[in-house]
Amino acid sequence: LAERTRVQTVTMDMNAAYQTIIHEVFPKAQVVIDRFHIIQLAARALDQVRVQALKQLDDKHSRPYKIMKTNWRLFHQTAPDAKHKQFLFGLNEDVTQHETIDIALDTEPKLKQTYETYLAL
Template identity: 35%
Template sequence: MIIDGSNIAQRIGNALDSVRKNIQKRIDDKQNNRAYKIMKSQWKIFHMMYEDLEKTKPYYMRGINEYLTQEQAIGIVFDEYPEFGQVWTAYQEIMKAMHNKDLSGFEDIITHYTIMGNDMDSAISTFAKKLIREFKTASPRTIQMDALKV
């Protein structure tokens, strides 16, 4: 089995977006909710690796009409919606394992993942089933680390 990094990135990215959109739908006062405005207008920052987020220099964020760092913006969202922070953390860990071609780290993440009752669960359970099946039936040489990159 070759674990296709682009397939994994796409599935978990879609799951992250789905959870974000579901949270946005639950918000009643969309016009006055800072977290909603950040999730709506600055959605791309949630797909960035934490290391790449701007942490020191605030810039004007359209949609929310404030000067914030990207780190502050995601912090506002995660403070109000910690379940989204948990999904984002899982996304970050998987992307980091893929970037580092860390198959054992990737396996640890998906086999020790805590079910949260959202779309990230199905994405991760799919990869967990495939990995477990492969490890039971194949030699380690059949799993190619080069496929674990984005």
């Protein structure tokens, strides 16, 4: 018990059961959430908002719909390419990754806000 009371911090994931046990075993320890799990939670939230935005779009053939549906990985990049254009199937045009994201974000303010928060994290 003497050694366990000297433990100052414990890093863990966000499982609530672990947190309860940690406080029992290490009574003076401060719990620190693992960075990976925080980013993972933010990424899931971004995907949920993207899917909600998809469901609100009536035109399933629109550029924003196609981008949000098929190019979802672009939203998880920390630095999308803004210089090199590439041909995107579905859109059938040459655009940069940054332009692609902007097309989708301009249609849904909540998605844009969530995306910017995700990047800030």
